[in-house]
Amino acid sequence: MSFKGLSGQKELRQLLTGMLSQGKLSHAIMLTGPSGIGKFSWGKALTLAILCLNNRNGEACLECASCRQFSSGNHPEFFLIEPDGRNIKIEQVRSLRTYFSLRGDKKVCLIRHAETMTAEASSSLLKILEEPPAGLYFILMAENTGLLFDTILSRCQHYKLQPLTRDEILNLLVNKKNMSADKAFLLTRICQGIPGHALALAEDEEFTKRFEEANALASSLVYGYDSTYHLLLKASSLADRDDLLPFLNLLCIYYRDCLVKYLCCNEELLMNPKIPLVQGVPEPVSRMVEVIRLINSTINDLTATNANRLLLLEKMLIMIQRRFTKCPG
Numbered sequence: 001m002s003f004k005g006l007s008g009q010k011e012l013r014q015l016l017t018g019m020l021s022q023g024k025l026s027h028a029i030m031l032t033g034p035s036g037i038g039k040f041s042w043g044k045a046l047t048l049a050i051l052c053l054n055n056r057n058g059e060a061c062l063e064c065a066s067c068r069q070f071s072s073g074n075h076p077e078f079f080l081i082e083p084d085g086r087n088i089k090i091e092q093v094r095s096l097r098t099y100f101s102l103r104g105d106k107k108v109c110l111i112r113h114a115e116t117m118t119a120e121a122s123s124s125l126l127k128i129l130e131e132p133p134a135g136l137y138f139i140l141m142a143e144n145t146g147l148l149f150d151t152i153l154s155r156c157q158h159y160k161l162q163p164l165t166r167d168e169i170l171n172l173l174v175n176k177k178n179m180s181a182d183k184a185f186l187l188t189r190i191c192q193g194i195p196g197h198a199l200a201l202a203e204d205e206e207f208t209k210r211f212e213e214a215n216a217l218a219s220s221l222v223y224g225y226d227s228t229y230h231l232l233l234k235a236s237s238l239a240d241r242d243d244l245l246p247f248l249n250l251l252c253i254y255y256r257d258c259l260v261k262y263l264c265c266n267e268e269l270l271m272n273p274k275i276p277l278v279q280g281v282p283e284p285v286s287r288m289v290e291v292i293r294l295i296n297s298t299i300n301d302l303t304a305t306n307a308n309r310l311l312l313l314e315k316m317l318i319m320i321q322r323r324f325t326k327c328p329g
Ligand SMILES: [Zn+2]
Pocket: 051, 052, 053, 054, 055, 060, 061, 062, 063, 064, 065, 066, 067
């Protein structure tokens, strides 16, 4: 896929096509950003543009022999290194040497999850980066640059991929994936600008069911329907969910929508929450903010600590319901 086929990253697109068309592209590029942001897609588009025989204004033609070879996954001047198990090992970097001897003016080596290189592999790569063979380009991709050698980072031109705008994600889902506008709007709100998350949710068959269950639980907590005993049962059922984190994110969005509905009723809402709070309960805003913080804090504890999952969820459900039904304000 060429740059034109990719969504977002307007600045990156301009920079890369500008350098390609002027012949000023660095021999080592580092693309960083969270999982799902599109590093591999951009790395492949850049590879295609470097290897294209009829590159115009930095864009691959998609028609030449090189573009066709790359698209078929069979380009002799393209080399991909990915973790073998948990790490990229020195043997993988060393295997590049045979690749150097191949013919062709330009060659590209794409390194995925570069931060998983062992120290030996990093040192071996550094030696190549210090005296790069003519025509060899490296494109490294990493989520966490803190795990990379500073000496490798300093030899790369570093570009950080940015989250897509709401319109860019909507366009991706509606026009390229033929999704209905309603569902696309919903996923746009949840994916936080990360196209990979939006596409994964689009293919998640359980999503609609999870959405409805989160809606029902959030609503029941607002009304305070449940006894403590029933809340503990619900916490136990939550703790068993494989999709607990996305579920809690949906729960959070419900209360965020409560807040928006209370503060300004004109925004289009995902969950369209029906909240008794709007009619006269004092200080609903601070309570909703507190509940949103509580859920985020629970998500953080679940992901960053070894705290007991069930206890965290029991505490969260009881506190949410108390915030809405019994809290003195
Ligand atoms: Zn081409």
